[in-house]
Every structure is written in C-alpha cells, then in structure tokens.
Amino acid sequence: MGKKAELHFEGNVYDLPVITGTENENALDISKLRSQSGLITLDRGFKNTGSTESAITFLNGEEGVLRYRGYSIEELAEKATFLEVAYLLIYGELPTKSELDFFIDEITHHSLVHEDVKSILDGFPSKAHPMGVLSSLVSSLTAFYPKSLDPNRSKEEVNGTIIRAIAKLPTLAAWSYKNRMRQPIMYPKNELSYTANFMHMMFGLPTFEKEISPVVAKAIDKLLILHADHEQNCSASTVRIVGSSHASLYASVSAGIAALWGPLHGGANQAVIEMLEKIKGDGGDVDKYVAKAKDKSDSFRLMGFGHRVYKNFDPRATIIKKAADDVLNELGIEDPVLDIAKKLEQVALNDEYFKARGLYPNVDFYSGIIYRALGIPTDMFTVMFALGRLPGWIAQWKEMRENQEPIGRPRQVYTGYPERLYVNIENR
Numbered sequence: 001m002g003k004k005a006e007l008h009f010e011g012n013v014y015d016l017p018v019i020t021g022t023e024n025e026n027a028l029d030i031s032k033l034r035s036q037s038g039l040i041t042l043d044r045g046f047k048n049t050g051s052t053e054s055a056i057t058f059l060n061g062e063e064g065v066l067r068y069r070g071y072s073i074e075e076l077a078e079k080a081t082f083l084e085v086a087y088l089l090i091y092g093e094l095p096t097k098s099e100l101d102f103f104i105d106e107i108t109h110h111s112l113v114h115e116d117v118k119s120i121l122d123g124f125p126s127k128a129h130p131m132g133v134l135s136s137l138v139s140s141l142t143a144f145y146p147k148s149l150d151p152n153r154s155k156e157e158v159n160g161t162i163i164r165a166i167a168k169l170p171t172l173a174a175w176s177y178k179n180r181m182r183q184p185i186m187y188p189k190n191e192l193s194y195t196a197n198f199m200h201m202m203f204g205l206p207t208f209e210k211e212i213s214p215v216v217a218k219a220i221d222k223l224l225i226l227h228a229d230h231e232q233n234c235s236a237s238t239v240r241i242v243g244s245s246h247a248s249l250y251a252s253v254s255a256g257i258a259a260l261w262g263p264l265h266g267g268a269n270q271a272v273i274e275m276l277e278k279i280k281g282d283g284g285d286v287d288k289y290v291a292k293a294k295d296k297s298d299s300f301r302l303m304g305f306g307h308r309v310y311k312n313f314d315p316r317a318t319i320i321k322k323a324a325d326d327v328l329n330e331l332g333i334e335d336p337v338l339d340i341a342k343k344l345e346q347v348a349l350n351d352e353y354f355k356a357r358g359l360y361p362n363v364d365f366y367s368g369i370i371y372r373a374l375g376i377p378t379d380m381f382t383v384m385f386a387l388g389r390l391p392g393w394i395a396q397w398k399e400m401r402e403n404q405e406p407i408g409r410p411r412q413v414y415t416g417y418p419e420r421l422y423v424n425i426e427n428r
Contacts, residue, residue, distance in 0.1 A: 111190075120137065169387060
C-alpha cells in the first residue's frame with residue numbers, strides 16, 4: 001500500500017495519496033479532495049502546487065541542481081550543441097548521429113518563412129517591442145500552416161509542426177530585430193550552423209557580410225542550452241495550460257512568449273543592464289551602490305544577483321561566466337558599463353554580506369553582459385531568451401498532449417458580494 005496523509009476537517013478524515021517522484025520528491029494528491037470533502041486548496045501563484053507529473057526537467061534549488069532528461073546541465077553545456085539538447089528535451093533521449101543529422105537537415109531546410117510574413121512585419125512601427133512582434137509573427141504561422149491548428153493529427157504532421165517552429169523562430173526573431181533597427185531583413189543561409197545562421201540574420205547587411213566569430217557563436221549556443229527549459233515556470237505553465245484547450249503549438253508558444261515578456265520572468269537580464277547604466281549615470285561609484293544594496297531602508301536592489309529558485313548558487317551562472325569572459329576577451333570591448341559589471345561581480349563573489357545571503361551573480365547577470373558586448377539592444381534580450389526556451393516549451397506542450405492531460409481550470413475562493421437583488425436605475 002502506498003504512502004498517504006490524512007486531512008481532518010469537521011470530524012471527518014480524508015485520505016490523501018502521496019506521490020513520490022524519481023528524485024524522492026513527495027506530493028499530496030488532492031485531485032479528488034473537492035469531490036470527497038467540498039474543500040479546495042488556496043495557493044496564490046501556485047508556489048507550492050504541482051500542476052502535472054513531468055519527465056522533462058529536474059530542478060533542485062537548494063542544491064543548485066538542474067538536469068534535462070536526467071543529464072546534468074554542466075555536462076550538456078560542455079559537450080552538447082543546442083540542437084542536440086533540443087532533440088533530447090523534445091524526444092526524451094540523446095540522438096544518434098544519424099538522428100541528429102536528419103534533425104539538423106530538416107530544421108535547416110525549413111528556416112525560410114513565407115514572403116507574406118514580410119507584409120505583416122512591415123505593419124509594425126519601428127518602436128514596437130520585439131517581443132510583441134515575435135509573439136504576433138509566431139501566432140501568424142497558424143495562417144500559413146492551417147493543418148497545425150489541429151494538435152490531434154498524425155504523429156508525422158505534429159512533428160512537422162515542431163520542426164517548423166524550431167526552424168523558423170530564429171528567422172522571425174532576427175526579423176523582429178531588423179524591424180526595430182529599420183534595417184533590411186536577411187534571409188537564412190543553409191551552410192551555417194543554427195546559432196551562426198541566427199547571428200548572420202541578426203547582424204548581417206546585404207552590403208556587408210560580417211564574419212561570425214566561433215567564440216561568440218559558441219557562447220550564444222551555450223546560453224541557448226542554459227535557457228532551454230526550467231521546469232514549470234511561468235511561461236512553460238502558460239504553454240501547457242493554453243495547449244490543454246487543444247490550441248495549436250504555434251498559438252501555445254505565442255502565449256509562452258507573451259508570458260516570458262514580463263519583467264518578473266524573462267526581463268531580468270534587461271534589468272541588469274539598466275541597473276548598470278543607472279550606476280554609470282550616477283558617476284560609476286560601485287561602492288556607493290553596494291552600500292545602498294546593504295541598507296534595508298534603501299529601495300535600491302541589485303539586479304542579476306541571487307535567484308528565487310536557487311538558494312545557494314545558480315549552476316547555469318558558473319557555466320556562462322567563462323563564456324562571458326571569453327566573449328569580452330575576443331571582442332576586446334572597452335565599455336564603462338561592463339567595467340562596472342566586473343567590479344560588482346568581484347564584490348558579490350568576495351564580500352561576506354553577499355556570500356552569506358546567497359547573492360551570487362546569476363545567469364541573467366552574465367547573459368546581460370554578453371548581449372551588451374554584442375551590441376544587442378536591451379529590449380531584444382528577452383527575444384534571445386525565447387529562442388533558447390523554445391525546445392522546453394515544445395517538450396512541455398508535447399508531453400501534455402501525449403499524456404492526454406485535461407484542460408487547465410484552477411479553482412478560486414470567492415470573496416465578492418453574496419447574492420443581491422437588481423435595483424432599477426431610477427431607484428439607485
């Protein structure tokens with residue numbers, strides 16, 4: 001007999017089954033609680049509620065552990081490519097060489113988008129936020145691929161939708177950047193790798209072919225791997241709950257992009273650069289702002305330090321720190337904002353106040369530095385995040401559909417008026 005817990009309420013006892021995961025996580029199964037007792041649970045923000053059982057990503061914030069399908073993030077970032085990790089997340093196992101070659105070939109030859117997408121792009125003003133543009137363009141793919149509207153089609157057709165999503169998002173993301181910069185769009189090049197091709201479409205111009213640095217391309221590839229999935233976060237949960245209504249993959253991913261857009265989720269690396277620019281604008285006195293951060297009565301907060309999930313260290317930050325150093329050395333950039341970042345990093349790594357409170361530089365801190373060094377505008381940072389997170393969103397959507405999970409429908413505790421009688425307007 002499995003483990004169980006008992007809930008005692010108004011003289012009645014209710015058995016709650018205990019589900020244990022493969023990493024010995026225990027969860028109370030309350031799925032039948034309301035039908036048995038009339039009770040629901042209240043958990044604002046679902047901070048302590050498991051909405052699903054998932055085999056995709058394991059995260060232990062207390063120990064600083066992140067694994068995709070059982071593989072540590074450290075080993076994947078060191079040995080795998082982004083598309084190899086994407087295959088792992090979506091299909092559950094690392095690909096063989098032939099499987100990976102076929103996967104890459106399929107993606108490479110589906111990276112072009114319909115020419116009519118340019119008409120949609122031209123309708124956005126140059127000041128339109130790239131995330132809004134990207135979400136709209138991804139949603140528009142349902143118009144160009146109407147069969148994708150039905151997620152219950154054959155496995156082959158669903159897989160074709162998955163391939164197109166991975167192939168076309170870099171093109172749409174780069175085009176959203178070109179729209180912001182009011183530069184002509186660049187078409188994909190099949191001879192380039194996934195990451196290099198994206199950078200070509202981002203930074204290339206028809207009259208100027210910029211060489212892609214292998215060091216920079218490798219750093220971006222690592223960043224995409226580190227962002228590929230992160231358990232049941234806000235955007236992943238959004239993709240699953242939208243998909244639970246049997247919405248298409250494109251519609252679900254578009255919703256995920258919108259969720260990621262919020263500054264409390266995907267905008268953290270943008271907040272890092274804005275903070276550094278604020279310090280620079282105030283004279284660049286790092287010690288002054290470190291003191292402000294230590295002062296509980298001061299509203300100033302260091303952005304990019306610590307993490308709401310990781311309590312001791314962010315395993316992704318350890319990996320990307322070296323990549324950030326490599327990019328800065330490769331480009332030889334002199335930037336006072338990045339100099340401030342380096343000073344803050346040293347304080348956080350060596351000051352006992354920060355060490356005791358787990359205020360270490362996190363992945364958002366280092367990713368912001370890399371994007372700044374590459375000349376990517378801050379409002380494009382979250383687009384870069386979306387590009388990396390796409391395989392995780394697809395994996396979450398695919399798992400939810402294959403498990404035939406029911407439509408998401410949270411309950412609530414009603415706190416409004418009790419029943420009232422309508423009063424005619426003349427008597428109000």
